[in-house]
Amino acid sequence: MNKMKKVILLLLMISVALQAVEPKRIILNLTETPESSMAVTFRFYEEIDTAYVHYVENADDVKLHLRGDTLKVVPEIAYTDTTNEVAQYACSAILKDLEINTNYAYRVGDGKNWSPWYTFTTAEKGKKDFTMVYLGDPQWGYKTYLPRLYDEAIKTVPDAALWYVAGDLVDYPYEDWQWDAYFEGAQKVFANYPHIMAVGNHAYLWAYRDHRDKLPPTWQPHVTQPENGPEGLEETCYYVDYQGVRFIILNGNERLEEQSEWLKKVLKKNKNRWTIVGIHQGFYPCGWERDYPNYRALFMPLFEKYGVQLVLQGHDHAYTRTYPLKQGEIMDDPSKGVNYVISVSGAKQYPIKSKFDSLYVTKGEEGQQYFQTIDFSKDSLVYKSYTATGKCHDKLVIKK
Ligand SMILES: [Fe+2]
Numbered sequence: 035m036n037k038m039k040k041v042i043l044l045l046l047m048i049s050v051a052l053q054a055v056e057p058k059r060i061i062l063n064l065t066e067t068p069e070s071s072m073a074v075t076f077r078f079y080e081e082i083d084t085a086y087v088h089y090v091e092n093a094d095d096v097k098l099h100l101r102g103d104t105l106k107v108v109p110e111i112a113y114t115d116t117t118n119e120v121a122q123y124a125c126s127a128i129l130k131d132l133e134i135n136t137n138y139a140y141r142v143g144d145g146k147n148w149s150p151w152y153t154f155t156t157a158e159k160g161k162k163d164f165t166m167v168y169l170g171d172p173q174w175g176y177k178t179y180l181p182r183l184y185d186e187a188i189k190t191v192p193d194a195a196l197w198y199v200a201g202d203l204v205d206y207p208y209e210d211w212q213w214d215a216y217f218e219g220a221q222k223v224f225a226n227y228p229h230i231m232a233v234g235n236h237a238y239l240w241a242y243r244d245h246r247d248k249l250p251p252t253w254q255p256h257v258t259q260p261e262n263g264p265e266g267l268e269e270t271c272y273y274v275d276y277q278g279v280r281f282i283i284l285n286g287n288e289r290l291e292e293q294s295e296w297l298k299k300v301l302k303k304n305k306n307r308w309t310i311v312g313i314h315q316g317f318y319p320c321g322w323e324r325d326y327p328n329y330r331a332l333f334m335p336l337f338e339k340y341g342v343q344l345v346l347q348g349h350d351h352a353y354t355r356t357y358p359l360k361q362g363e364i365m366d367d368p369s370k371g372v373n374y375v376i377s378v379s380g381a382k383q384y385p386i387k388s389k390f391d392s393l394y395v396t397k398g399e400e401g402q403q404y405f406q407t408i409d410f411s412k413d414s415l416v417y418k419s420y421t422a423t424g425k426c427h428d429k430l431v432i433k434k
């Protein structure tokens with residue numbers, strides 16, 4: 035090795051040594067007990083043995099780092115992808131025994147190097163009003179078009195209690211740069227608002243075609259979601275009760291019959307005042323003349339029998355909302371049927387092409403991004419959909 039090469043190698047080694055460890059892909063997820071716990075997921079691109087979540091009741095002073103509790107996490111090597119050969123160290127933590135309806139500051143790190151302080155608020159106990167955000171597929175435009183939508187949603191409902199994303203978070207899960215870009219573009223949103231995520235068909239796309247019926251190992255290291263669904267569908271099929279609203283998230287990609295059996299039980303024992311279903315695939319799809327009659331047969335009779343008010347979907351990269359429907363018929367009052375919405379948040383867009391045109395009360399315009407807000411209160415549910423510049427283009431009120 036000549037002298038010049040030795041110097042370059044030495045400089046490279048020094049720069050690697052000096053590189054600070056930095057936690058990445060930080061996200062909050064709701065747990066089954068949102069009034070007393072919170073899930074935090076993050077990872078490092080550097081090898082580390084032990085990670086920490088440091089959390090403390092939020093306050094205005096700059097001595098947070100001297101107070102609070104620390105939860106130790108053992109990182110696991112995360113399967114990455116075909117584009118990045120460096121191992122990554124994924125951390126999944128559930129903060130427990132938190133105070134009800136309390137604002138916390140938290141940070142994650144290796145004990146020396148920390149993320150910024152982020153915040154979250156635990157849920158109230160019982161049935162209390164709140165607002166949420168719902169997004170359709172992100173999938174394209176992670177650091178270009180999506181951040182402006184997040185900013186507009188935060189401006190519209192800064193105090194949203196939770197955000198729900200209807201799947202297809204990234205286009206190709208085996209391309210690790212996509213996860214990297216998705217989390218980077220959404221970092222503040224993910225770190226400050228607890229999320230519930232549905233799993234889309236793109237999460238199942240894998241470099242090897244014969245693996246497409248099985249969830250690849252890139253989903254679970256990115257989220258920490260409830261495991262109260264059917265066995266084998268942990269973190270993709272589950273429910274969360276939040277201040278009087280039951281959110282049931284279905285995995286529209288596999289084992290639908292089992293989920294239908296499970297759904298029946300979850301709907302039967304439900305004392306919440308509102309019931310919302312989230313699933314990636316649409317029951318009345320609006321793109322490519324797609325149709326999934328088996329989904330309707332398996333799930334819709336249950337939605338109708340047990341009074342699900344809203345079904346929040348993605349997959350079609352366009353916006354449609356149906357009339358309230360019961361047994362395929364249009365009802366005259368939104369509370370008398372099930373209301374099915376399909377929306378899109380990212381830059382990937384499809385034209386509306388559907389055999390269900392007559393069932394849509396509202397259709398979006400091609401090439402538009404949307405975000406939705408839902409206000410839950412005792413007597414009414416107010417749903418609104420907005421464009422990227424904050425124009426409200428659709429509104430639905432469901433009265434009790
Ligand atoms: Fe999809």
Ligand SMILES: [Fe+2]
Nearest residue numbers: 171173202349
């Ligand atoms: Fe999609």
